Amino acid sequence: MASSIDSFVQRSLGTWESKRSGHNLAFRHVEEVESTIEILPVSLDDPGLAELLASHGIPADSIASPFHMAWEGTSDWDEDATSKGSCTLVPLPSDNSNGRLLRSTGYTEQIPAIGTYRFSDDGCFILITPYEGSSAEERIWFATNDVRMRVSMMRTQSGRGVLQASFSSEIRSGS
Amino acid sequence: MASSIDSFVQRSLGTWESKRSGHNLAFRHVEEVESTIEILPVSLDDPGLAELLASHGIPADSIASPFHMAWEGTSDWDEDATSKGSCTLVPLPSDNSNGRLLRSTGYTEQIPAIGTYRFSDDGCFILITPYEGSSAEERIWFATNDVRMRVSMMRTQSGRGVLQASFSSEIRSGS
Secondary structure (H helix, E strand, C coil): CCHHHHHHHHHHCCCEEEEEEEEECCCCCCCEEEEEEEEEEEECCCCCHHHHHHHHHCHHEEEEECCCEEEEEEEEEEEEEEEEEEEEEEEEEEECCCEEEEEEECCCCCCEEEEEEEECCCCCEEEEEEEEEEEEEEEEEEEECCCEEEEEEEEECCCEEEEEEEEEEEEECCC | CCCHHHHHHHHCCCCEEEEEEEEEECCCEEEEEEEEEEECCCCCCHHHHHHHHHHHHCCCCCCCCCCCEEEEEEEEEEEEEEEEEEEEEEECCCCCEEEEECCCCCCCCCCCCEEEEEEECCCCEEEEEEEECCCEEEEEEECCCCEEEEEEEEEEEECCCEEEEEEEEEECCCC
16 A cells, blocks of 8 residues: 555646635735646656755655646736746655655745655645744645645744645646 | 543634635635634523524533634625624534534524534544535634634535635634
């Protein structure tokens, strides 16, 4: 049987049309972002992957299902600007439900990030990534094979406050 | 130690300022709703509660932490209209993590509803309520003691499709 992270990555592969509602909890603003997200597998003999692993001193046999994610989106706050980016993500499972996730670049900072993930008993993928001065918590689950839900939160470093939260509904393209 | 549902209700008591982003998955519309939600305990000797239990043939000693919820909100689709409502909710625990929830009136239909709840191992309250032709799935969790997150979905009766999804960030009033 494939481990949780393998099947989670497998189900995530493809192109997704995402709608994200970002809630600023202090000012109660809402920002709507539409984006296209593409998730592709990364081959184990990919040179970029080998370099990423080497730079972190990670042995190739400790990783599972590396993947590449690219996104391109527009916000209702500035419809002329598009935001786009991409990163390589490498799961480092410690057991079937837990592990770490290495990201070649972070969402909010342009430095590599290492987060800790776990799966809840109802299959929700929960990722916590520390950043300077804050931490990001993401929960991703499949409502159906073609609908993915994602809730993200930014916490203050102490973990006691939540600055921002966002919700994305992601629909498989062409489904 | 209080059971999961008792402590969940206890933490939920109070007044909450809610911001909800509703995603229509077919048309990709987003609707923003702001509302105030008040959650109050219901006394075990409340006459309305006794009547509700009697009408469903539920013995009073099988319930835990009944509560009353009232909401009043405005939508960005029709700012002149306010929607308001209230209901009594009665948990019927079967064990520490599972049970049923009786609602005096449903959110979407004006008839009593009985849903099934469970707590995931990370404390997320998951409620599934069947309605005629569809079912509602709600996930509610506390990001902090004063920030509650809620994701709701409407599924088609077969459970294979998701028609609508919404995300609410709820902040304790005065916090």
